[in-house]
Amino acid sequence: MLRIGYHLSVAGGLDLAFDRAVSLSSTAMQIFVSNPRGWQVRYPSAEIAERFARKRDKSGVEVCCHMPYLPNLGSANEQSLGKTLRSLSSNLEICSSLGIQYLVTHLGSHMGTGRGQGLRNVINALESTADSAKDVMILLENQAGHANSIGARLSDLLYIYDNCSMARKGKLGFCLDTCHLFAAGYDVRDEEVLDSIGSELGYGKVFAYHMNDAKFPLGSNRDRHENIGKGYIGAEGFRTMLGHRGIREKMLILETPYEALVPDGRDLAMLRELAGSNKE
Numbered sequence: 001m002l003r004i005g006y007h008l009s010v011a012g013g014l015d016l017a018f019d020r021a022v023s024l025s026s027t028a029m030q031i032f033v034s035n036p037r038g039w040q041v042r043y044p045s046a047e048i049a050e051r052f053a054r055k056r057d058k059s060g061v062e063v064c065c066h067m068p069y070l071p072n073l074g075s076a077n078e079q080s081l082g083k084t085l086r087s088l089s090s091n092l093e094i095c096s097s098l099g100i101q102y103l104v105t106h107l108g109s110h111m112g113t114g115r116g117q118g119l120r121n122v123i124n125a126l127e128s129t130a131d132s133a134k135d136v137m138i139l140l141e142n143q144a145g146h147a148n149s150i151g152a153r154l155s156d157l158l159y160i161y162d163n164c165s166m167a168r169k170g171k172l173g174f175c176l177d178t179c180h181l182f183a184a185g186y187d188v189r190d191e192e193v194l195d196s197i198g199s200e201l202g203y204g205k206v207f208a209y210h211m212n213d214a215k216f217p218l219g220s221n222r223d224r225h226e227n228i229g230k231g232y233i234g235a236e237g238f239r240t241m242l243g244h245r246g247i248r249e250k251m252l253i254l255e256t257p258y259e260a261l262v263p264d265g266r267d268l269a270m271l272r273e274l275a276g277s278n279k280e
């Protein structure tokens, strides 16, 4: 069975995301557990955590969490780094209290200090929050490659992995975004490219995918998601990816645009159809 679903809203309460996931017949979802565009963090009460656990058990929907957008693991600025580390620690703690296994994070920007320095900053930031991780695994997400961003090249993700003690404790992995891969120049429509991604990174280290079509052509470095089949990756590109074992068997999360509180389900239906699993 495909483990697949959307990034969903938690408006009205964290547990309501499960109701939305169930209404879409999805088997996985991604959520934010703190304000995605702010620094504020609200720890869920015991009652909410209990309701969350109950709905998760009942629905069987697998959950991963995405970090808010403001933290920057690549920053060397003391003030911004301090806020980043507090945000990462609290997100890890919240995930742990809710029984969420994976926390997806961007690597941020080196802000002009250079790629090497940026990578070292990320490693230091991860090391200093390792104790908060407990049973939660941090998934480093690849980027589209806009100016100063860290993590568009898979070799950068691997460098961090190889130099971070969390990896050796089984607390670090990768989440690959298909739109970001494509924007960074990896032609995910091509099976040979998918194989080479696997031999470079090791698919065993990849625990989730963001399944997004790309609004701009290969190598554009632009992070603009498109609905499945409407972008430059296209339906056939997704069919190829979904036929690949390194992808098909992982948690698959759609972050494609939608207007309402709950998506209309078209992109999910399309991925299922392309995977040849709509009868499952």
Ligand SMILES: [Zn+2]
Pocket: 066, 104, 106, 141
């Ligand atoms: Zn992301």
Ligand SMILES: [Zn+2]
Pocket: 177, 179, 180, 223, 224, 225
């Ligand atoms: Zn993106």
